[in-house]
Amino acid sequence: MMNERAQRLLKVLIERYIADGQPVASKALSLLPGVELSSASIRNVLAELENMGLIASPHTSAGRVPTARGYRLFVDRLLTIRPLDALARHELEASLQPDSPQRIVQAASSLLSELTSFAGVVMTPQRSDVAFRQIEFLRLSERRILMILVTLDGDVQNHLLLTERDYTPSELVEAGNFINQHYSGQALDAVTSRVEGELRELQGDIAELMAAAVRLGQQTLANSGEDVVVSGGSRLLQVNDLSDDLSRLRELFGVFERKTELLKLLSQSRAAQGVNIFIGEESGLVTLDECSVVTAPYRVNGQVVGTLGVVGPTRMAYERVIPIVDITARLVGSALSFRD
Numbered sequence: 001m002m003n004e005r006a007q008r009l010l011k012v013l014i015e016r017y018i019a020d021g022q023p024v025a026s027k028a029l030s031l032l033p034g035v036e037l038s039s040a041s042i043r044n045v046l047a048e049l050e051n052m053g054l055i056a057s058p059h060t061s062a063g064r065v066p067t068a069r070g071y072r073l074f075v076d077r078l079l080t081i082r083p084l085d086a087l088a089r090h091e092l093e094a095s096l097q098p099d100s101p102q103r104i105v106q107a108a109s110s111l112l113s114e115l116t117s118f119a120g121v122v123m124t125p126q127r128s129d130v131a132f133r134q135i136e137f138l139r140l141s142e143r144r145i146l147m148i149l150v151t152l153d154g155d156v157q158n159h160l161l162l163t164e165r166d167y168t169p170s171e172l173v174e175a176g177n178f179i180n181q182h183y184s185g186q187a188l189d190a191v192t193s194r195v196e197g198e199l200r201e202l203q204g205d206i207a208e209l210m211a212a213a214v215r216l217g218q219q220t221l222a223n224s225g226e227d228v229v230v231s232g233g234s235r236l237l238q239v240n241d242l243s244d245d246l247s248r249l250r251e252l253f254g255v256f257e258r259k260t261e262l263l264k265l266l267s268q269s270r271a272a273q274g275v276n277i278f279i280g281e282e283s284g285l286v287t288l289d290e291c292s293v294v295t296a297p298y299r300v301n302g303q304v305v306g307t308l309g310v311v312g313p314t315r316m317a318y319e320r321v322i323p324i325v326d327i328t329a330r331l332v333g334s335a336l337s338f339r340d
Contacts, residue, residue, distance in 0.1 A: 006049060008035075009049070010066075010074065013029060014066045014078075017065055021241070025062055053067055054070035055067060068281065079319055088324065092115075095111055096111070096334075102124075105125075105229050105306075113235060120230070122229045123306040125336060132183075133184060135149050137173075139168075143162060143166055145163060145172065146158060146160060228263050230259070233253060236252065236311075241290065241314070248290065261287075265295075266308075269296070269309070275296045278292065280314055296328075298333040308329055310324070310325055
């Protein structure tokens with residue numbers, strides 16, 4: 001348990017350290033507004049905070065810096081959120097207008113990076129209920145057919161089908177017309193549950209073609225685009241807290257490039273009710289031990305379909321980053337919901 005005096009001093013120390021990045025000495029603390037303690041009292045409180053593992057003394061300085069545990073207490077109990085300024089909010093609203101999901105995700109990732117000066121990460125919408133508007137088949141050559149699938153979002157997906165026999169153009173038109181007449185506007189996963197029985201109405205070869213089209217259409221939609229879009233990773237080169245360790249920075253860029261670990265971390269955040277913050281080793285990734293990841297899920301028509309966030313140093317302005325992430329998640333969800 002911490003008394004009010006210790007909490008106040010920890011808050012001031014962390015805010016000072018976030019602002020200038022220098023270890024904070026007791027003398028400097030005594031001169032800051034809101035600290036009405038003698039130098040001796042400050043030293044005693046700092047010693048208590050250090051014993052609790054909330055601050056530490058770097059070998060090169062007599063001042064103190066927050067630990068990951070100190071940041072956690074600060075974020076959970078002491079942080080004062082600063083409202084997003086009107087200019088930044090306007091930039092977000094103007095850039096995240098209804099559009100294709102890919103462009104919305106890319107814009108959100110870039111804006112998160114631009115507004116925070118860290119890396120912006122956005123998990124692409126993970127949905128099993130993507131609906132299609134139209135399917136067409138074009139004969140390219142013998143036993144090679146191009147399937148063109150248009151979603152309700154206006155995205156166009158192309159897929160090459162290799163068939164066991166040659167199909168005439170009229171057969172391909174018949175197959176496309178049947179799917180569009182009976183299934184247009186429905187999700188492909190719903191189509192799959194009905195397709196086996198209903199396609200028996202048609203000639204066997206066409207039924208086989210249509211079943212393959214539905215199966216590959218699902219696969220195409222599921223695999224379209226990247227699972228995670230990362231923007232502004234190079235901005236971390238300008239962050240002194242991270243750029244001092246080039247080996248660790250290279251490992252971090254490796255995480256951005258592979259994306260598998262990042263996707264797993266973002267997936268964990270889908271169950272969060274709002275902004276979720278991983279500080280240091282809380283992420284479970286050794287590479288992110290010196291980083292904080294601020295995430296928030298975004299919803300389409302009330303359903304959580306993805307997560308977005310920011311990756312930066314533990315010494316970040318949480319009071320500003322948190323509302324940026326929160327508002328971006330809300331705007332992304334609104335833009336994607338409008339498309340539906």
